[in-house]
Amino acid sequence: MYRHFLVLVDDSDAGIDTVAHAVALARSVGARITFAHLARESQDRAREMSADMVTAKAEAAARALGVPCESAHATGTAAPHMLANATGTRGCDLVCIAAQALAARDGMGEADADSSAAMFAAPDVPVLGCAVRRSPAAERVVAALYLAHRVTAGALCEGLAHSGLAHSGLAHSGLAHRGLAHRGPAAVPGAPASAGTPDQAHIEPILSRLDALRTPRLGPGDACLLSTLLRRRTSVVDAELGELARQHRRGTALFAELAHAVAAVSSGNARPARLDGALSDYAQFVWEYFGRKEGVIVPAAQRYLREDDWREIEAALVTAVAVATIDNTAARA
Structure with missing residues (x-):
């Protein structure tokens, strides 16, 4: 049974749904989560704040359902490779991403510009594409x-x-x-500034x-x-x-x-x-x-x-x- 999920997050609709899907699954199997936010380019202050906001929201959802969690961030062109390496070093046994990103990796669709759909997991770690169907x-x-x-x-x-x-x-x-x-x-x-x-x-x-x-x-x-x-x-x-x-x-x-x-x-x-x-x-x-x-x-x-x-x-x-x-x-x- 899977014990530690690595969940790729962003603020797109699909990214938000992926968090909900992964948190519910982690709760059902007693797993913990590391939320990962990636950015291919250096960001200005507002974008950096936004990246922290994305993982903070994800953590709030996990805490509400009693799922242990932490967050990680990577920036730069090497970010996808860093994530693939971190999957193994952190002991993650399942990677959760938006279904669209998984389709893009497998040549069946297009990924968002900030998605690292091509390389996001170690070769021996399974990847779950999270999709939500609504009326x-x-x-x-x-x-x-x-x-x-x-x-x-x-x-x-x-x-x-x-x-x-x-x-x-x-x-x-x-x-x-x-x-x-x-x-x-x-x-x-949001911690009060010291400088x-x-x-x-x-x-x-x-x-x-x-x-x-x-x-x-x-x-x-x-x-x-x-x-x-x-x-x-x-x-x-x-x-x-x-x-x-x-x-x-x-x-x-x-x-x-x-x-x-x-x-x-x-x-x-x-x-x-x-x-x-x-x-x-x-x-x-x-x-x-x-x-x-x-x-x-x-x-x-x-x-x-x-x-x-x-x-x-x-x-x-x-x-x-x-x-x-x-x-x-x-x-x-």
Whole structure:
């Protein structure tokens, strides 16, 4: 039986589904996971923050289901070879990747530009292509949810990159000693900076895009229709839905504190360290919240919701998500 998975992660829809698939499988067989993020080229601060965000979300999904995990990052043209070597040195006995990447390796499809589909495992380690099949309505709803998460996460990573947190050592190269750099559990971008403080030029990008940092909801106002319908269909995930609701309330309070910190620092009434702390706390919340929703709630919804449920959610999303996306796009312009 497999005991240690190496799971290749990215922030694509297929990458997010791969995390959920791998975590559920690891839980069922009692395995542990190393999440690996690869980038072929050196990245700017925002992209480095985004890479940490991807693994932080994956770890949150694993923790929610009690699966032991850690993360590793590699950057550069040699990253695929490094991953193949690390598969053996870390004792991994199964590699999990998106089914599309596996098809590309085997000459049956095309891989994403940042995928290392050609070389990602030692020759003697089996590779599992993770694929998720959904109904048309479910596919559209989940894609809209992932897009909303991606927009919020992108704005937050940009904010982190412009803050003093970008100088705290969080954004660093994934190459280390010719192998995968280990970032351990909970490598969440957001520990308060010990060096570097944001001046007005750094605060302005956060202030101008503050609304884009709000966590999106799949429903009107503060309601989450996905959770509401899931509660109607099953009690299996009541505890996790309750935790998600608690986290959302905490996130509302953290966002309010972030808004106050931005205003206070911008007006000169508070030191930049207050903004660093507020941004750090909010980032950790967002990665944890998104990871649990993508890795636990979405798979549960796929199992228990009916097609008419997905159509109801889709109808509620038509206006809400469209307006939010337009607003966020305008804020970035």
